[in-house]
Amino acid sequence: xxxxxxxxxxxxxxxxxxxxxxxxxxxxxxxxxxxxxxxxxxxxxxxxxxxxxxxxxxxxxxxxxxxxxxxxxxxxxxxxxxxxxxxxxxxxxxxxxxxxxxxxxxxxxxxxxxxxxxxxxxxxxxxxxxxxxxxxxxxxxxxxxxxxxxxxxxxxxxxxxxxxxxxxxxxxxxxxxxxxxxxxxxxxxxxxxxxxxxxxxxxxxxxxx
Amino acid sequence: xxxxxxxxxxxxxxxxxxxxxxxxxxxxxxxxxxxxxxxxxxxxxxxxxxxxxxxxxxxxxxxxxxxxxxxxxxxxxxxxxxxxxxxxxxxxxxxxxxxxxxxxxxxxxxxxxxxxxxxxxxxxxxxxxxxxxxxxxxxxxxxxxxxxxxxxxxxxxxxxxxxxx
Numbered sequence: 418x419x420x421x422x423x424x425x426x427x428x429x430x431x432x433x434x435x436x437x438x439x440x441x442x443x444x445x446x447x448x449x450x451x452x453x454x455x456x457x458x459x460x461x462x463x464x465x466x467x468x469x470x471x472x473x474x475x476x477x478x479x480x481x482x483x484x485x486x487x488x489x490x491x492x493x494x495x496x497x498x499x500x501x502x503x504x505x506x507x508x509x510x511x512x513x514x515x516x517x518x519x520x521x522x523x524x525x526x527x528x529x530x531x532x533x534x535x536x537x538x539x540x541x542x543x544x545x546x547x548x549x550x551x552x553x554x555x556x557x558x559x560x561x562x563x564x565x566x567x568x569x570x571x572x573x574x575x576x577x578x579x580x581x582x583x584x585x586x587x588x589x590x591x592x593x594x595x596x597x598x599x600x601x602x603x604x605x606x607x608x609x610x611x612x613x614x615x616x617x618x619x620x621x622x623x624x625x626x
Numbered sequence: 627x628x629x630x631x632x633x634x635x636x637x638x639x640x641x642x643x644x645x646x647x648x649x650x651x652x653x654x655x656x657x658x659x660x661x662x663x664x665x666x667x668x669x670x671x672x673x674x675x676x677x678x679x680x681x682x683x684x685x686x687x688x689x690x691x692x693x694x695x696x697x698x699x700x701x702x703x704x705x706x707x708x709x710x711x712x713x714x715x716x717x718x719x720x721x722x723x724x725x726x727x728x729x730x731x732x733x734x735x736x737x738x739x740x741x742x743x744x745x746x747x748x749x750x751x752x753x754x755x756x757x758x759x760x761x762x763x764x765x766x767x768x769x770x771x772x773x774x775x776x777x778x779x780x781x782x783x784x785x786x787x788x789x790x791x
Contacts, residue, residue: 453700457693465692466684475687483696490700494707557682575645576679582647601638604675611678 438503445493453490460504461486463578464511470573471515471566473558481514501587508578508588512570519566560610568603575600627657633668640676641669 436442438459444452464485468478488510489496489503496506561569567589574585586596627650635654639645646654658665 448705450697450700454693454697457689457696461689461693461696462686465687465689469684470682479692482692483699486696487699487703491703491706494705554681557678561682572679575639576676577683579645597638601634604637604640604672607675607679608671611675 436498436502436504442493442496442503445490446496453486456489457486460507463504464507466577467508467511467573468515470561470577471569472518473562477518481511481518484514485510502584505584505587508574509590512588515570516566556611556614560607563610564603564606568599568606571596571599572603572607627653629657629661629664629668632657632665636668636672640679641672642676 438456441452441456441459445456461482465478465482468481469475472478472481485507489507496503498506501509561572564572570589571585574580574588575582578585580588582593582596586593589596589599591599632654635646635650639647643651643655658669
């Protein structure tokens with residue numbers, strides 16, 4: 418059946434020229450399952466890794482990854498880029514799903530949570546970490562999980578996903594200055610949280626503003 | 627680049643130049659090359675934090691089973707379809723004269739005209755119903771009108787008679 422589509426292409430011209438996933442998206446739009454396989458080969462690890470770093474659970478991270486790629490499959494024919502690349506959109510979907518899970522988790526355990534980590538929280542977290550005979554990796558995980566979700570997301574995108582500042586800001590749907598501010602605060606809070614373990618982390622944290 | 631800028635850069639992005647913004651990388655590396663001691667002192671803490679964070683990275687895992695699961699789920703999931711051009715959501719004034727969509731617009735104008743007529747009819751009917759319950763006012767208005775007519779007729783008659791004379 419020949420159906421005239423509402424729009425001929427999901428991309429504005431400038432994005433079509435630069436998006437490395439353009440061909441895959443065209444094939445997805447035509448209902449090609451192999452294209453979904455190719456898309457996953459390119460982005461599944463990154464999406465799963467994002468969810469794993471945010472939520473700390475591999476099973477949940479896999480569920481999130483499945484939701485992201487099924488959404489990509491369903492919405493490919495009607496997807497509109499705006500100015501974003503398809504991979505940026507995939508990361509945004511993953512980010513929003515992670516925030517949803519974190520909020521549900523928080524609703525279960527506490528009534529309110531402060532947006533910023535203050536010194537009292539940091540000291541408390543540091544004491545908890547000092548009391549427990551946890552491994553080096555657990556110290557890092559606990560410190561990361563103590564960060565507010567947006568700081569946690571900023572450090573994940575920069576350190577674990579190696580995203581450029583423009584792409585990370587686009588994924589977080591904020592401007593670059595706001596992203597840099599979140600990133601700087603995240604690292605500052607991590608230094609404070611990990612300070613009690615400076616011996617096990619070799620040396621401690623030197624000069625910082 | 628000044629020292630404060632370099633420190634801010636390292637405190638934000640870490641000590642590894644690969645994570646620095648491209649447009650600042652050359653300047654920052656030049657600063658580090660020219661000021662090795664200060665740069666090393668600044669980098670020290672963030673290098674340790676970077677290494678600590680590296681320990682928390684997700685190891686490369688085998689995702690074949692997950693991919694198979696997602697592909698199976700996709701086969702059971704229908705895709706959303708794009709809107710065809712006939713959809714009302716695609717109506718646009720620039721398409722008004724196009725032959726293939728003229729008919730729906732003519733129908734719309736007929737509907738609009740009919741709605742206008744019905745609205746006017748209801749409006750007049752409603753206006754009438756307002757005066758139906760005010761017989762006294764009606765009578766007074768009619769009387770006043772008649773008096774006006776009479777007086778005008780008289781004046782006209784007087785003037786006329788004057789002119790005739």
